[in-house]
Amino acid sequence: MPRDWPKRAFWGDIMVVVYSDLKRNGFELLSKARELADKRGNKVCAVVIGKDAGTQAQEYIQRGADMVIVTGSSMEHFNAEDVSDILEVVVKEERPEIVLIASTKDGKELAPRLASKLDAGCISDANKIYVDGDSILAERVVYSGNGIAVEQFGSFPGIITVPGKAFDPLPIDPGRTGEVVNRDIVLKQQRSSIVDVQKMVSEGVNVEEAEKIVSCGRGFKKSDDLKLIEELARVMNGNTLGCSRPIAADLKWLSEDHWVGLSGHKVKPKLYIACGISGQIQHVAGMRDSGIIVAINKDADAPIFNSADYGIVGDLYQVIPKLIEAIRQKM
Numbered sequence: 001m002p003r004d005w006p007k008r009a010f011w012g013d014i015m016v017v018v019y020s021d022l023k024r025n026g027f028e029l030l031s032k033a034r035e036l037a038d039k040r041g042n043k044v045c046a047v048v049i050g051k052d053a054g055t056q057a058q059e060y061i062q063r064g065a066d067m068v069i070v071t072g073s074s075m076e077h078f079n080a081e082d083v084s085d086i087l088e089v090v091v092k093e094e095r096p097e098i099v100l101i102a103s104t105k106d107g108k109e110l111a112p113r114l115a116s117k118l119d120a121g122c123i124s125d126a127n128k129i130y131v132d133g134d135s136i137l138a139e140r141v142v143y144s145g146n147g148i149a150v151e152q153f154g155s156f157p158g159i160i161t162v163p164g165k166a167f168d169p170l171p172i173d174p175g176r177t178g179e180v181v182n183r184d185i186v187l188k189q190q191r192s193s194i195v196d197v198q199k200m201v202s203e204g205v206n207v208e209e210a211e212k213i214v215s216c217g218r219g220f221k222k223s224d225d226l227k228l229i230e231e232l233a234r235v236m237n238g239n240t241l242g243c244s245r246p247i248a249a250d251l252k253w254l255s256e257d258h259w260v261g262l263s264g265h266k267v268k269p270k271l272y273i274a275c276g277i278s279g280q281i282q283h284v285a286g287m288r289d290s291g292i293i294v295a296i297n298k299d300a301d302a303p304i305f306n307s308a309d310y311g312i313v314g315d316l317y318q319v320i321p322k323l324i325e326a327i328r329q330k331m
């Protein structure tokens with residue numbers, strides 16, 4: 001190859017291989033992969049697995065892939081053993097520098113298996129990835145949100161898992177062209193098999209997709225008082241309700257679907273209104289990428305105000321009804 005990068009054991013035309021069991025996360029990974037590959041003038045390959053893979057290939061190209069490998073058409077459900085076998089074959093053939101895997105529940109099971117098969121390093125839950133000279137650096141939040149680790153690989157390929165919403169997908173480019181490769185990778189008899197798949201019971205709330213979120217914390221005295229934020233959500237044309245961990249995990253006033261934070265959902269709405277939430281780092285880790293953050297808290301020194309674009313210091317039981325009234329008049 002024309003360039004002399006002695007540390008790179010793996011080197012081909014493909015710089016980044018991308019895999020996600022969820023299409024939405026796959027598109028987010030593709031946008032970062034595209035940026036990294038463009039810096040070095042190299043290519044991006046997406047691996048799409050399963051019985052619908054063929055129909056999705058063009059979408060992956062329109063979102064930034066140069067090549068899409070379509071395989072595993074007999075797979076009904078995700079199985080980490082099969083998918084890691086498939087990715088092992090692809091990585092050994094394509095010799096990328098980096099493999100990006102979405103940090104979904106399935107991705108978290110997959111990435112360490114693949115790392116072990118390839119004897120590769122694995123960086124988990126990176127929310128920043130960038131080229132720095134000859135190196136690829138990845139940053140991730142550590143110590144419950146109190147620190148940021150900047151990491152790099154000592155060998156290649158390197159595997160990086162990426163949480164949802166860390167990167168914005170590229171807009172669809174209908175004119176984009178790429179190569180679709182149908183690969184028939186023979187799957188082994190695995191040691192585990194899926195016996196039953198049960199759908200998670202949920203209220204159908206998707207805070208991760210919401211454009212506007214009104215969120216509540218322990219500043220509320222009783223569950224009945226949540227009517228206040230429900231009303232605020234209603235006057236603002238159907239905002240989604242979010243909450244801090246104690247509201248979902250300890251008090252159980254709302255289901256875990258609403259839980260925002262490090263151990264809850266990571267959200268990125270255009271507007272996030274935090275009502276009676278102190279703003280501990282574990283909560284902020286889940287909502288700090290929101291467009292505009294409004295905080296209502298009676299304590300002027302509450303840490304949430306450090307993350308807020310607009311802060312209202314006051315008792316939420318007085319502030320929220322006034323806010324509702326003001327919005328009603330405006331609307």
Ligand SMILES: Cc1cc2nc3c(=O)[nH]c(=O)nc-3n(C[C@H](O)[C@H](O)[C@H](O)COP(=O)(O)OP(=O)(O)OC[C@H]3O[C@@H](n4cnc5c(N)ncnc54)[C@H](O)[C@@H]3O)c2cc1C
Nearest residue numbers: 217218219244245261262263264276277278282283298316
């Ligand atoms: C490993 C780990 C993971 C965690 N993950 C998460 C997570 O994912 N999400 C999360 O949220 N937390 C998480 N936590 C918990 C986190 O540290 C905080 O304890 C939690 O976020 C606090 O919730 P809160 O702000 O609702 O309550 P509090 O910290 O008790 O804050 C209540 C706030 O309400 C204000 N208030 C009280 N009365 C009123 C009123 N009448 N009007 C206006 N304001 C009022 C107070 O001034 C205070 O600031 C985690 C903790 C650990 C250790």
